[in-house]
Amino acid sequence: MIMLQIGEFSKVCQVSVKTLHHYDKLGLLMPAEVDRFTGYRYYRTEQIDTMNYIQRLKRYGFSLEEIQHIISLSDNRVISARLRQQKEKLKHEQQERAIILNELQTHISVFERTGDIMTYQKSYTIEVKNSPAMNVLANRAMMGVDEFGKYYGMLFERVPKEQVTPTGLNGARYFDEEFNHESSDVEVFIEIKEKEKADIILEPQECAMTVHRGGYSTLSEAYGAIVSWIIENGYEYAGAPFELYIKTQFNSPSPEDWETEVYFPIKKK
Amino acid sequence: MIMLQIGEFSKVCQVSVKTLHHYDKLGLLMPAEVDRFTGYRYYRTEQIDTMNYIQRLKRYGFSLEEIQHIISLSDNRVISARLRQQKEKLKHEQQERAIILNELQTHISVFERTGDIMTYQKSYTIEVKNSPAMNVLANRAMMGVDEFGKYYGMLFERVPKEQVTPTGLNGARYFDEEFNHESSDVEVFIEIKEKEKADIILEPQECAMTVHRGGYSTLSEAYGAIVSWIIENGYEYAGAPFELYIKTQFNSPSPEDWETEVYFPIKKK
DNA sequence: TGTTGACACTCCTGTAAGGTCAGGGTGTAT
DNA sequence: ATACACCCTGACCTTACAGGAGTGTCAACA
Structure with a gap:
């Protein structure tokens, strides 16, 4: 039986000896044999395939822990x-x-x-104005940003059932003071024409407002701009802030064209 | 002067308090004021802009250390x-x-x-055959994989000057036992027709050879396959392995169409 | 004036996937 | 006998924070 010392195995697989030590410790790829007295590791040539498989999964972005798990799976459907x-x-x-x-x-x-x-980032113009009156279907829950789509879907499913007419204006309100990407207390809503069928009637309210142009990853800059404006101009918060999605991916594929209105209810101190 | 406590500042900027502690310790973004007795941190509203800038650079993929450096720069051309x-x-x-x-x-x-x-990965057919005889212009140096293009460029510059005729076949030989992505002893070469003008005349040699189809990130799998074949079939290495690039990005934009022949000089033990 | 609760502080440890020593043993060739 | 390549373990280092322990601060309410 031909066995490879760690150095040779590392060259063939083009990984470092340290990596092999590491995988051995994790139990991800253990040498076929270890000399009981010297501790020398010996690998079999078949293990080259396994190593290549591991490196492949690593390139696919799996963690070593996940890789270990995947390797242990026998059900092809699960792997797939x-x-x-x-x-x-x-x-x-x-x-x-x-x-x-x-x-x-x-x-x-x-x-x-x-x-x-x-x-580029601080060109927000803050306005004080009343938020628009809106009749909306709403859905409030703890959710992460990735789940917005799901919750909107639930709202739009109600459109035909309840025979309401969406105006095309959608938005979201944030009830948590601190915003958390994975889970926040958020209410997504869609505006409809029929006042009597609305879940909520949003009344006009004095707000500090600005328009954010661009993708959503920089929305916090708009919030920052509004909040510092509020503080510096002697106002204080008077409710949950909300966003209206004016131009979205449905209007343009490129995020720099998107537009979001950010409203912050305020009152004079 | 209005100052924000760390909690409020963290909400406005949508970063965690932990992060602010961290940036303070690094000196990346230090609070405008720190209470000498309680250690409480107080931030100014202008610092929101700085924070947004930092988060932006972070999204662009800079490390905190680099960000600190960039912020300290005053020469716009350097930043640009x-x-x-x-x-x-x-x-x-x-x-x-x-x-x-x-x-x-x-x-x-x-x-x-x-x-x-x-x-998908172990479908290499290993053949024993003589490598082709080639007259080549060659360029041997310590280089990283990213620099291949540069060294090929140097070779092709010589084509008109020395009035040689490339056949279109290019390759590289690896002189280091262990392959290192950043720097290895590599010789890139291009085949030419004129024997008398060649830098090196590569003589046919008995080789274990296989064809690798696909991008270069998986080339080590081909090496692994050949090496284990060599070991299992009682041969041993007899020189520096080399690759011939048969189909490359110049033939097809999608890597799965690329073809690379891998040759390993061998001899019977 | 005492207590409660929200908020703040420091310090310690942990993460992923190894890299980089330091200190020492093993094996073969000269 | 010695040089030199190769191997071992173990400890600490990296990034950008997160989590928790233990403790201090502050304003409001009873």
């Missing part, structure tokens, strides 16, 4: 499902990064035109 | 250059990931067709 899921995750990440890349691109050109690195 | 460089890096990463995604896609479909997770 897991791979497909990972594929969706990678796709999603690709999209996110494409958006960031676009933002960086825009940032660079604005910066080179204005000479001010901050211009 | 740094942003552009980062943009290129992100672009490059996007491409790499697109390739991986493609690979995963292929892997899934092969797996679902064959029911064997390994099929």
Whole structure:
């Protein structure tokens, strides 16, 4: 039986000896034999395949722990499902990064035109105005940002059933003081024409408001701008802030065209 | 002067208090004032902008250390250059990931067709044959994989000067036993017709050889397959292995169409 | 004036996937 | 006998924080 010392095995697989030590300790890939006296590790040539498989899964973005789990699976359908899921995750990440890349691109050109690195992000104009009156179907729950779509879906399912007419204006209210990406107390809503069929009638209210242009990853900048305006102008909060999605992915594929109105109910101190 | 306590500042900026502690310790974003007796941190509203800027740079993929450095820069040209460089890096990463995604896609479909997770990667047919005789222009140096293009460029520059005729066949030889992605002793070469003008004349040699189909991130699997074949069939190494790039990005934009021949000089033990 | 609850502080440990020593044993060739 | 390549373990380092323990601060309410 031909056995490879760790150094040779590491060269063949093109991974470091340290990595092999690490995998051994984790139990992810253990040498076929270990000399009881010297502790020397010996690998079999078949283990090269396993190693390649591991490296492959690593490239696919699995953690070592997940890899260990996947390797232990025997049901092909489960493995397949897991791979497909990972594929969706990678796709999603690709999209996110494409958006960031676009933002960086825009940032660079604005910066080179204005000479001010901050211009791009602090160009919010804050207005004081009454929020619009709206009759809405609403759905309040603890949810993460990724689940917005799901909750909107639930609202739109009610449209034909309850014979209401959406105006096309959608939004969300945030009831938690602190915003958490994974889970916050959020109410998503869609405006409808029929006042009598509405879940909630949102009355006009004095608000500090601004328009955020661009993808949602930078929305917190709009919030920051409003909040500092509120503080500096001697107002205070008077309710849950909300957003209206004016232009979204349904209007334009590129995030820099999107528009979101951010409203913060306020009152004079 | 209005000051924000850490909790409020964290909500406005949508970062955790922990993060603010962390940035304070690093000196990346220090509170405008710290109570000398209680240690309480107080932030100014202007610092919201700075925080947004930091978060932005973070999204662009800079490390906190780099961000600290960038913020300290005053020369706009330097900042601009740094942003552009980062943009290129992100672009490059996007491409790499697109390739991986493609690979995963292929892997899934092969797996679902064959029911064997390994099929996709271990389908190398090893042949014993003589490597082709070649007259080549060559360039040997310590280089990283990312620099291959540069060294090929240097070779192709010589083509008109030295009036040689490339056949279109290119390759690389690896002189280091252990392959290192950042720096290895590599010789890149291009085949030419004119024997008398060649830097090196590669003589035919008995080799274990296989064809690798797909992107270069999985080339080590081909090496693994050959090496285990060599060991199991009682041969041993007899020189530096090399690759011939048969189909590359110039033939097809999608990596799954690429073809690389891998040769390992061998002799019977 | 005492207590409660929200908020703040510091310090310690942990994460993922190894890298980088330090200190020492093993095996073969000269 | 010694050089040199190769192997071992164990401890600490990296990034960007998160979590928790134990303790202090502050304003409001009884």
